[in-house]
Amino acid sequence: MKLYYATGTCSLGPRIVAHELGIELESQKVDIKKHHTDNGSDYWHINPKGYVPALMTDDGYLLTESVAIMQYLADRGSPANLNAERGSSSFYQLQEWLTFISTELHKMFSPWLFHPEYGSEAQQVATQKIYERFDIIDAHLQDKQYLLDNEFSLADIYLFTIVRWAGLFNMELVSYQNLSSFLERISNRSAVKSAMRAEGINEF
Structure with a gap:
């Protein structure tokens, strides 16, 4: 999985979840003013919303919005103890x-x-x-x-x-x-x- 992030933004939330649960993430830094990644890619082409965080999942789906990404990662961590049991x-x-x-x-x-x-x-x-x-x-x-x-x-x-x-x-x-x-x-x-x-x- 690859996390698109920018220093000082809410991408810190998903990053903390990953570190808490031992999930390894590839990272790609984004200049959110110029909308380019640090390897020169046009970020608009990656995420049409233009902001971070965004997570490219292992099945090739781009997931955006901090809350959704945090819950996605928490469901895949071990132990999965940052979420709550659905229905409770x-x-x-x-x-x-x-x-x-x-x-x-x-x-x-x-x-x-x-x-x-x-x-x-x-x-x-x-x-x-x-x-x-x-x-x-x-x-x-x-x-x-x-x-x-x-x-x-x-x-x-x-x-x-x-x-x-x-x-x-x-x-x-x-x-x-x-x-x-x-x-x-x-x-x-x-x-x-x-x-x-x-x-x-x-x-x-």
């Missing part, structure tokens, strides 16, 4: 968190904060919405190590990947003690450290 209450709780992170955090950071051309007012509104979501997460993490029944899961990996972006925009996390402890806890996992190195990220 934990499964639907996992889907709830993955959806929340995707729609209420991921899509608030990008495009609104990553694209200043949308204007300062849009950025201010998005920043406030993100802080409101941090309030929810911080409260949920009270007396919890992880989001889902105190079991490390895909939701934790995805949350870590997205909340890291707060530092890019000087968003303070000091008042969110539970969330800050969560981020430190995840960043100390050996698989997370190795995944960050593989993505070209030097530190948390």
